[in-house]
Amino acid sequence: MPNTNSSLAARWSSVNELLQFFYQQGELKDFPPQTQLFRQGEAINTICQIESGLVKLTHTSEQGIMMTAALRFPGTMLSAAAAISGNPAPASAVTLEPSQMYCLAVETFLQQLKTNIKFANEVARAISQNFYEQTLHQARLGTLRAPGRVAQLLLQFLPRAVPEQNGEMCLQLPISDSDAARLLMISPEHFSRTLKQLKTRGLIRRSKGWIYINDLEALRREAE
Secondary structure, three states: OOOHHHHHHHHHHOOOHHHHHHHHHOEEEEEOOOOEEEOOOOOOOEEEEEEEOOEEEEEEOOOOOEEEEEEEOOOOEEOHHHHHHOOOOOOEEEEOOOEEEEEEEHHHHHHHHHHOHHHHHHHHHHHHHHHHHHHHHHHHHHHOOHHHHHHHHHHHOHHHOEEOOOOOEEEOOOOOHHHHHHHHOOOHHHHHHHHHHHHHOOOEEEEOOEEEEOOHHHHHHHHO
């Protein structure tokens, strides 16, 4: 029988202080699809580190217009910035597929920030990375045309793609075309037209809900 404590010790030694604390002190929870983790405007009670799955962040304006603000992948910490700054959640979070997360009470998280400088540094690094990626995403929305935006989105899901024998990369978007369009700030109709354009140019093809990337290098160039 394997030594569980030795296995955990080996795992902790290979990760940073932030993940170590979540592994040791957090509770690993399973969330089915469409679970709302927190609501926009509400106080943050729990900090979550995504172990597996996918989370969508949405923001609703005072006029009732909802936008998909971001997607959060494994390795991402949720709601830490709002908890640290003492602000309510700026967006709502919902799981898009079965997800596992390490969850901590916000009081435990904030106390660790005060007493563990290595932990605080890793939290600052994680929040800074999220800010950097979000800023880059917003900048690209303003500079890239629709094909480039769609290419960027497809490349986000490349780690999930399955290589085919003919060299194609096969993937299935876990978000609807409407959500994808809102994330890219284009209309659903424009999103559909852009996918057809990429297909006509030989970069991708679609079949039965799947997207096949035919020319990965060309797709990457499109996203630059």
